[in-house]
Amino acid sequence: MEQITAQKRINELRELINKHNYLYYVKDNPQISDQEYDQLMKELIQLETAFPELKTEDSPSVRVGGEPLPFFEKVEHRVPMLSLGNSFGADDLRDFDRRVRQNVSTEDVRYVCELKIDGLAVSLRYEDGVFIQGATRGDGSIGEDITQNLKTIRSMPLRLTEPVSIEVRGEAFMPRRAFEKLNRIREEKGEQLFANPRNVAAGSLRQLDPKLAAERELDLFIYGIGIVEGHPIDSHSKGLDYLEQMGFKVNQERRVFSSIEDVIAFVEGWTEKRGQLPYDIDGMVIKVDSYAHQGELGFTAKSPRWATAYKFPAEEVVTILEDIEVSVGRTGAVTPTAILKPVSLAGTTVKRASLHNEDIIREKGIMIGDHVIVKKAGDIIPEVVGVLAERRTGSERPYVMPAHCPECESELVRLEDEVALRCINPSCPAHIREGLIHFVSRNAMNIDGLGEKVITQLFNHELIQNVADLYFLKREELLALERMGAKSVDNLLAAIEASKQNSMEKLVFGLGIRLVGAKAAKTLSQTFLTLDRLVEASEEELIAIDEIGPKMAHSIVAYFANSAVHETLEKLRQAGVNFEYKGPRVEELPTDSAFAGKTVVLTGTLEQLSRKEAQAAIEERGGKVSGSVSAKTDLVVAGEAAGSKLKKAQELNVKVITEEEFIALLQS
Template sequence: MDRLTAETKIAELTKRIERHNRLYYEEDRPEISDQEYDQLVRDLQELEAKFPDLAKEDSPTRRVGGQPLPFFEKVVHKTPMLSLGNAFSEEDLRDFDRRVRQAVGNQTVRYVGELKIDGLAVSLRYDNGVFVQGATRGDGTTGEDITQNLRTIRSIPLRLTRPVSLEVRGEAYMSKGAFERLNKEREEKGEALFANPRNSAAGSLRQLDPKIAASRQLDTFIYGIGELQGETVESHSEGLALLEELGFAVNPERRVFDNIDDVIAFIASWTEKRPSLPYEIDGMVIKVDSYAQQEELGFTAKSPRWAIAYKFPAEEAVTVLEGIEVSVGRTGAVTPTALLKPVSLAGTTVKRASLHNEDIIREKGLLIGDHVVVKKAGDIIPEIIAVLPERRTGDETPFSMPTHCPECGSELVRLEDEVALRCINPMCPALIREGMIHFVSRTAMNIDGLGEKVVAQLFNDGIIHSVADLYYLHQQRDVLLGMERMGEKSVDNLLAAIEASKQNSLERVLFGLGIRLVGAKAARVIAEHFGTMDAIMQASEEEFTQIDEIGPKMAASLVNYFAQPQAKAVIERLKAAGVNMEYKGLRVEAGEDLPFAGKTIVLTGTLSQMSRQEAEEAIARLGGKVTGSVSKKTDLVIAGEKAGSKLEKAEKLGVAVMDEAGFLQVLEGNG
């Protein structure tokens, strides 16, 4: 076959394969069998092998999986992927509706109801209609680049029907049928079975070898637009229709409603019909349809005010409490865990349930040997909700919390105003080990390959004694190679991931240190305020409490932590290893003469010269803080085209307003 004929044949095969993908995943009316489809892909692969220069980046053959990756690169989402607030009852839904209607005044409100797919949230980016990047949600701000794995999913179009540039959000999932087939194959091979479809999907997409993801028969539903260029839509329902036109798989079980009563009826119908679906859902998502109203409603720190996730009532089961074990966490808190006779619950086998603290055991009147009622809170976390004393035989026994730490033997204490018992020995192996596990976790330093078992093995074998030792493991490569399941490739990948984590911004290091009372958000606020680790370490309680989000207890905890010689030594070793100790985000230094310094600014309407994200970054560079709603505390509103209600409110309140031309002038003058 000559080159010209091959080029024509490749184009024809590509077109046929893409057509059958659309018929199968979007229209649910396949015209050929899986075997016939696979033969078309094989024919295309053979031609591309003979004429490699004719193989395109968006060829359907790219779905079979490329070379394994050493680790996942980080991806910063241009628009954060926020989580949704939860509703568990009709009353919660009516409260949501009441808040929405109060915020938008006399406007008509319409809602879109959609199934909440139980999978892994993903972001897909397209440039001129071509799929260029896919990422996990991660912590909502930063995810992981899993483009190669997402390319293997046939319901994700590699090229859209129009050359549109956009970013979309969706859910990657594994169908019930695919999950059953996978577990059957694993059972035949003598491998451990997966617990549920959601875990299977998430685990598949986080495999460094994309061929594994390709073998797992994953699927997607796209449910929203994060960013859109060159097209205009005014509502969420219009956006979903556009996504279908572009070739995405959008869940067909969605409806638009004029009132909350119809939403509640819709949810009730799916509560009953849920088992009939070929995939798992764990609730319903309700969104305000109008994009203008969504913008007006804005966001809280964690979630949009214009959407809510209704969680289905938890499934319950009765089982036996066979025992209670205690464990020591990174803060020294001693937590009891119920050991249950295995029971099937909401699609998984439950063997354990957290009891939180000794008071919970006492309040519930738990005895070892009791029959108990177990449910999953939000369909996720198992908990004991009731004891069945009528089933007691007299053989049940009471449980008492230990008086000494089960790991180091130190006497446990109960701090003032606290329920939990704690081990306060700073050299307790459990505190050090759990602290290390926290340090490498996704929300902290996010080091791939350092899971709980690997960290525990490194610590138990005496290879590491503090988090700083992780950055010197390259000096012990031979020791690592001698560990169980650590071949050359695994060791090289692990060392590369540790090296990459040195570039993390300061807030991740600060959160990773596990300072009591300092969560991820507080760590970011502190890092942004002080800029460097040295400045944080030298700060007084008074300086910490000058930050709005930092109270006296957290301030005292920070000062006490940095006063410890062990803490100072660990930080010095981290510095010596090359770990970044500076805040990498946008920050305004005190005294800088910037046009927006200290101002609270609201963006509204459409800007013609830049995206909203670019505008927000520009405002931050010039010292301003962008918020989502107009109030008396707002200093300035920047209004683009079709500004709407926020502009009206600004004018009523007497807030200064700047148009896009004026905004651009400020930017040019401070270029």
């Protein structure tokens, strides 16, 4: 085929594929089968491969994901992406309305109400109608260039219907259907399940390999204009209509009101029916419609005065508690879990909920057969928050915690100053199995492919009895197991081999020493530098370390005094597992950063960083992160919905900064 003919066919294919992308992903109105669509894409890729000079950056074929990037470039937003102030009830919305009307020149105020999509805010730039760059919100002024990842979202147009130059704002998210599908696949592989769609969407768009983002079936709603050239628009509602004309996917559940009471009624209606949507929302956004009024109202240092984000209260439902099961953790703690009559909550079906411990069951007066109130703590973890005692029929029965371990029948004990019952039998199968699951987890040795199901399978087949056995697994043993193909086995063995090079703190945390979390494991590793030196440490040496108290010191010494532990460590040494700390030593940490020598507390929900990323950033700069506020705290970083820690910081006069200020300090 000659080049001119190829160019003509490529143009036809691109037009067809873009049309069907729009019908399927934006209008939800597919007009061809998946097989027909795949055939069109296959033909386009074949032609572009044969004539590489004809491939362009706005071709639909770029959505499959390009080559991995070494890092993300920084992008300065032409118009800052400010965060919104929050409202938590009808009175807050009335106060917002009062402030607006006091500061605009006319009484004709209208509000646009939109769903607040629970995802990742992004900015998209188009020149002459072609998508050229996409970025995360970042600190509002500077974000990260995620252009290649955004191209994998099929509802996002690569070319607009008109050759306009425009910068728009949107929210990338993962639909519930795609989230449930992803977790089903991970469950089948024995991998850890994702907590919620928002985390997956944010994590997928911040992966250096675009192919991963392409696999995640993300979606995108555009909710505003940053800059548009040559198209005067005088209101937000007209701006949304214009974005639709350009081919963007704009949420249809938006309304314009002249009365704040109508706004409140609309918001409260969605509070009740948000679970019916195919995606997660965590509130509503209310904006003054007129751009002229927005200009009059202006901005505070952190947010526009013409908009507010209404936050939904945590959703609660009533269901029946059918039974209570107990499970044994890696430290022997016995935890009760409520078995519920399945109920829809915050977009997912809930069958189990945490009861924490025996004291909580007694305090709340929970009985088997009760009608109970369930909510998701932080919209993630289901928990029983109360009982509807007035609905009792007399058939309910009290729950009695078992006296013996459900796994090994050993007598359960309650240690001094603890609320949990414990199995203290070191040979308990639950101890061993849960310890193995902990050892391979992400914050510990991070062995990809060794999820809970695979560990349980290996344990039940007696291929592993302690963590060191993992490093002596044989290929033929694994191939003999159910659902273990050659490629999976090779990947698993490669991941186990790679974990041998982890820094010492990963191993220390993975060993599961009681009271030693990831933070303490790093402190111990930075101090002693080798595992052999830590093994020899006395309680006095350990207590002398800041953050290591008497109870933890005693636990560490007692752990390493166990002869079985020494046998395991020797076997790990023989396998070639690294026993040395590879990170910066205490004396090598920066002394001239804003965090050097400071104790920082993180509270509330951070939008731009995960809690783990924020902690790592502080520690890299010579600071340390504490879980509680005290007179020794130097700084508190307060995200959204900051609670008791923020209140205590204010009472103690501890300096409090916002997430935006925190990001600015990190970048400085």
